[in-house]
Amino acid sequence: MLNIIICGAPGCGKGTQSDLIVGKYNLKHLSTGDLLRKEIAEKSELGITAESYISKGNLVPDEMIINILSKNIEAFDNDINGMILDGFPRTVAQAEALQTMLSNSGKEISTLLDLSVEKDELIDRLLKRGQTSGRSDDNLETIQKRLEVYELQTAPVSDFYKKLGKYAAVDGMGSVEEIFGRIASILDSKK
Ligand code: B4P
Helix, strand or coil: CEEEEEEECCCCCHHHHHHHHHHHHCCEEEEHHHHHHHHHHCCCHHHHHHHHHHCCCCCCCHHHHHHHHHHHHHCCCCCCCEEEEECCCCCHHHHHHHHHHHHHCCCCCCEEEEEECCHHHHHHHHHHHHHHHCCCCCCHHHHHHHHHHHHHHHCHHHHHHHHCCCEEEEECCCCHHHHHHHHHHHHHCCC
């Protein structure tokens, strides 16, 4: 079973590459960003609270995210090739909760793919997406805050997986196809 985490700074290409990985390896895709945006679109209580954090460039509280993710992981049956976690874990507390969740169901993470992209390119990509996305977090002020939050709260997650020997750095600069080629060669070596 291939259970992958894909992470990196906002705009690094997590969602874009996840779609390609799902297509090639037939995995279940769980994006915490997509789950939250669905709740926001439905104007649920959780969505309204989440939007107040997201629009300011902050992370949604761990407890809320762990809750929403665990419900979705439990819904998977065992008859799958594996899953890709896109945008989760984003804090060390989330990584610890994930370890417990998976070990309770006899699963483990195969590898964490860490996409690295230069800061100017990240800002460029997100501003471009902001022209059509309608997302409250794709504007310059919020993007800068998201990048700060990433360095403080999410970058330490890499060390957690380095210690477990599950870390793979991926150069996230270049075309979508070039980056996917780099990812596929890592994943093919894990099968
Ligand atoms: P996400 O939805 O995960 O937001 P993201 O980081 O902007 O998305 P992503 O990185 O997938 O976008 P992509 O590069 O593919 O989260 C949104 C917010 O939700 C967070 O800020 C946080 O507040 C909250 N949240 C989510 N998960 C959470 C958690 N676990 N804990 C707490 N809070 C959480 O795409 C960016 C753009 O680049 C696209 O337009 C794409 O087309 C373009 N692009 C991609 N690859 C490219 C390439 N190679 N070249 C040029 N452009 C490219």
